Amino acid sequence: MNIDNFLLMRNEISLLAVILLLLIGEIFISNKKTLINLGIGLFVLHTIIGFFQVDTGELFGGSFRTNQLVNFFKSVLNVGVLIVLLQANDWIKDKLSLENKSTEFYILLFSTLLGMYYMVSAGDFLMLFIGIELATIPNAALVAYETNKAKSAEAGIKFILSAALATGVSLFGISMLYATTGSLYFAEVSQTLQSSPLSILGFLFFFAGIAFKVSLVPFHFWTADTYEGAPISVASYLSVISKASAVFVMIMVLFTVFQALADVWKYVIYGIAIATMVVGNLFALRQQNIKRFLAFSSIAQAGFILLGILANSKLGITTVVYFAAIYIFSNLAAFGVVQSISTKTGKENIDDYTGLYRTNPMLSLVMLMGLFSLAGIPPVAGFFGKFFLFTAAASKGYFLLVFIAVVNVTISLYYYLLVVRAIFLRKSDHAIPFYKNTTMVKIGLVMAVLGIVVIGLYSPFYEYINEISNFVFK
Numbered sequence: 001m002n003i004d005n006f007l008l009m010r011n012e013i014s015l016l017a018v019i020l021l022l023l024i025g026e027i028f029i030s031n032k033k034t035l036i037n038l039g040i041g042l043f044v045l046h047t048i049i050g051f052f053q054v055d056t057g058e059l060f061g062g063s064f065r066t067n068q069l070v071n072f073f074k075s076v077l078n079v080g081v082l083i084v085l086l087q088a089n090d091w092i093k094d095k096l097s098l099e100n101k102s103t104e105f106y107i108l109l110f111s112t113l114l115g116m117y118y119m120v121s122a123g124d125f126l127m128l129f130i131g132i133e134l135a136t137i138p139n140a141a142l143v144a145y146e147t148n149k150a151k152s153a154e155a156g157i158k159f160i161l162s163a164a165l166a167t168g169v170s171l172f173g174i175s176m177l178y179a180t181t182g183s184l185y186f187a188e189v190s191q192t193l194q195s196s197p198l199s200i201l202g203f204l205f206f207f208a209g210i211a212f213k214v215s216l217v218p219f220h221f222w223t224a225d226t227y228e229g230a231p232i233s234v235a236s237y238l239s240v241i242s243k244a245s246a247v248f249v250m251i252m253v254l255f256t257v258f259q260a261l262a263d264v265w266k267y268v269i270y271g272i273a274i275a276t277m278v279v280g281n282l283f284a285l286r287q288q289n290i291k292r293f294l295a296f297s298s299i300a301q302a303g304f305i306l307l308g309i310l311a312n313s314k315l316g317i318t319t320v321v322y323f324a325a326i327y328i329f330s331n332l333a334a335f336g337v338v339q340s341i342s343t344k345t346g347k348e349n350i351d352d353y354t355g356l357y358r359t360n361p362m363l364s365l366v367m368l369m370g371l372f373s374l375a376g377i378p379p380v381a382g383f384f385g386k387f388f389l390f391t392a393a394a395s396k397g398y399f400l401l402v403f404i405a406v407v408n409v410t411i412s413l414y415y416y417l418l419v420v421r422a423i424f425l426r427k428s429d430h431a432i433p434f435y436k437n438t439t440m441v442k443i444g445l446v447m448a449v450l451g452i453v454v455i456g457l458y459s460p461f462y463e464y465i466n467e468i469s470n471f472v473f474k
Contacts, residue, residue, distance in 0.1 A: 008057045008066050011074050012117050014049050018042045019110050022103055032097040039106040040085055040440075047078040058123060062185050065123040068468040073120055073248050073321065079447070080241050080328045081113055086444030087336040088233035090437070091343045105145065108138040109237065116245040120252070124185040125174045128249065132170075132213070136163045139242065143230040155229025162212065162222040170209020176202025186257045193260045200264055207268065210253070213246030215299050216306075217275040224283075227295035232342050235291055236335035239298045240328045247302075251309055251320050262312055269306050270401060276303030277408040285415050288349050290338050293419075294331070297374060300412055301327055304389055307405060311392035318466040319392045322455075323385035325465075326373065329451030330382050333370030336445045337363050344435050355431035356423045363437075364423050366445050373452045375416040376409055381456030388462075 007013075021042060025035050056067040085092075085106075096102040115134030122128035140163065144156025178184055180199040181192045193199055212219040227235040258265060280300030287293040305327075308320035340363060342348050357364040373382030386409065390402050437445070455461050 005057065005059060008054060008059055009064065010052075010054060011046075011050050011071070011078075012114060012121075014046045015110055015114050015117065018046050019107055019114070022106055022110075026103040032100065032102050033093060035103050036089070036092055036097060036106075039103070040082075040089070043078075043082060043085065043110070047075070047082055050075045050078050060127075062123045062187060063127045064118070064121050066121050069321070069465075070120055072465070072468060073244075073324075074117060076325050076328065077113065077116060077241055077245060079451075080244070080332060081109070081237070083329075083332045083336070083444045083447050084233055084237050084241070085109075086440045086447070087236070087332070087339050088231075089440035089444070091231070091233060091339065094343065101145070105142070108142050108145075111138040112136075112142070112237075113241070116241070119245055120248050122249070123187070125177070125189075126184050128253075129171065129174065132209075133167065135242065135245070136167070139163075139234075139238065142234045142237070143226055145234065146231055149229070151229035152231070153229075155226045158222050158229075159226045166209045166212035166219070169205050173202045173205025173207070173209065176205065186253070190257045190259060193258070195261055195264065200261065203258055203261055203265065204268070207265070210246060210250050211272070214243055214250065214302050214305075216272050216302055217279045217299065220276070220279070220299050223299060224287075224292045224295040227291045228289055232291065232335065232339045232348075235295070236332060236339065239294065239335065240331045243298065243302065244324045244328055247305055247320065247324055251317055254309060255312065255317060259312075266310060266312065269310050270398070273303050273306035273310065273401065274404055276300065276306065277405060278303075281408050281411040281415070284412070288351065290348050290350055290353070290419075293350060293415075294334060294338070297412070297416075298331065300408065301331075301374065303408070304386060304405060307389045307393040307398070307401065310398055310401070311396050313392070313395070314466070314469050315392045315395060317469045318462070319385075319388040321465050321469070322462050323389055325461075326381040326385040326452070326455050329448050329455065330370050330373035330380075333366050333445070333448035333452060334374065335370075336441075336448055337367040337370070340437055340441055340445075341432060345432055347432060350419055350422060352432065353419065354422045354426045355428035358427070359431050359434045363445075366449055367423060368420060369449050369452050371416045371420055373456075375413045377413070379456065381452045381454075384456050384462075 022039055025038055029035055054066055054071040058065045092102050096105055112135045115131045118127060118131030122131055140156055140160040143159045144153050146152035176198055180196060181189045183189055215223045254265060277300055280296050280303055284293055284296035287296060305320055305323060308316045369380060373380040376382045376386040390405060394402050
C-alpha cells in the first residue's frame with residue numbers, strides 16, 4: 001500500500017487527527033473555552049480538507065471504498081456537523097465548560113462521525129458493522145450527556161437498549177447472508193445472491209437493523225423519547241447526521257448488494273413507506289413538546305425518502321441524496337432556533353413560541369424557512385426535494401403511493417403551519433423576551449438558511465449529484 005492509496009482515507013485520517021489533537025489539548029490546555037474554539041477551528045479545517053477531490057479506489061481488499069458520491073456525502077455531513085457545533089456553541093460554553101465536559105463532547109461527537117464515514121465507505125458487511133457500532137456507542141453517551149437530568153439518563157438507556165437489539169438482529173441477518181453466499185464482500189454477495197428463503201430472511205433481519213437507524217415504522221419507538229431526553233444539539237445530530245448517513249447506506253446496499261432481491265424488497269419498502277408517513281404525521285399532530293414534534297416530523301420525512309428508494313434507478317439515488325442534503329439544512333434551521341431558545345430560556349413547548357415574531361423576528365424567520373422547507377412549500381428547497389422524490393416514484397408507476405404521499409404532505413402542512421401561526425399570528429403576554437445570539441450561533445443559523453435557499457434555487461447542485469451517481473447506474 002503506497003501513500004496515494006492510503007490517502008483514499010483522507011477524511012478518516014483528518015478526523016482522527018482532530019480527535020487526537022483534542023485529547024492532547026485536554027491534557028495540556030487548562031482554559032476550556034480555548035479548547036472549545038480549538039475544536040471548532042480544527043473541524044473547520046477538516047471540513048475544508050474534505051472538499052478536495054478524492055480518487056475512486058478501494059483499500060483492504062475492497063472492505064473500504066470511496067468515489068465522488070461518497071466523498072461528496074461526507075462533505076455534506078461535515079457541513080451539517082459544523083452547523084450543529086456552531087448552533088450549540090453557547091450551550092457548550094455556558095454549561096458544559098462549567099462542568100468540565102466540553103472536550104469530551106467534541107470527542108464523542110467526532111467519534112460517531114468517524115463511524116459514519118466507515119459506514120458510507122464500507123465495501124463489506126464487516127466494515128459496515130464496525131462503522132455502525134462506532135457511530136452508535138458514543139451516541140448513547142451523548143444522549144445521556146446531561147447527567148443531572150433523569151430524562152437524559154432515561155433516553156440514553158432506551159437508546160442503547162434499542163440499538164443493541166437492532167444490532168443483534170442485523171448481525172443475525174448478516175450471518176444468514178454469509179451462509180447463503182459464502183462471502184461478506186458486497187461485490188461478491190451481489191454476484192452470488194439468489195432469491196432463496198434463507199437469503200430473504202437474512203435481508204429482512206439486516207434491513208431491520210438499518211431501519212432502526214432511519215427511524216422507519218415499526219422501528220421508530222425509541223425516537224421521540226430519545227429526542228426529548230437528549231440535549232438539543234444531540235437530538236439535532238441524531239435527526240440529521242445519523243439519519244442521513246443511514247439513508248445513504250440503505251440506498252447503496254439496496255441498489256448494489258440486494259439488487260437480485262429487488263422484487264422482494266420493493267414490497268417491503270412500499271408498505272413501510274406508507275406506515276412511516278402516516279404514523280409520523282398523525283403523531284406529530286398531537287405533540288406539544290417541540291423536540292417530540294420534530295422527532296415525529298423526522299419520522300414522516302423518512303417515509304418520503306423511501307419513495308426515491310423505490311424508484312431503484314439513477315433518478316432514485318440522485319433524488320434521495322439531493323433530498324437528504326435539503327433535509328439536513330431544513331431540520332438544522334428548525335433545531336437551531338429550538339437550541340437557541342432553550343439555551344437562553346429553558347422553554348421547549350410549542351405554546352412557548354406564541355408571539356415569538358414580535359420579540360425575536362429574525363429567529364422567527366429562520367424557523368419559518370426551516371418549517372416551510374420541511375413542509376415542501378415553494379420556493380424553498382424542500383418543495384423541489386419532495387417534487388423530485390414523487391417524480392422518481394411516479395416514473396416507476398407507483399401512482400397510488402404518490403397519492404398517499406401527497407395526502408400526507410397536506411397533513412404535515414397543517415401541523416407545520418400550527419407552529420407558524422403560533423409564532424406569527426398569535427399574541428402572548430408572556431412571549432419569549434428579546435435576546436441577542438452570539439456570533440457563532442448566528443453563523444450556524446445563517447448557514448442553515450443559506451443551505452435551504454441555495455440548494456433549492458441552484459440547479460447545478462442537483463445536476464452534480466446526478467453526474468456523480470453514475471457509478472451505481474451507468
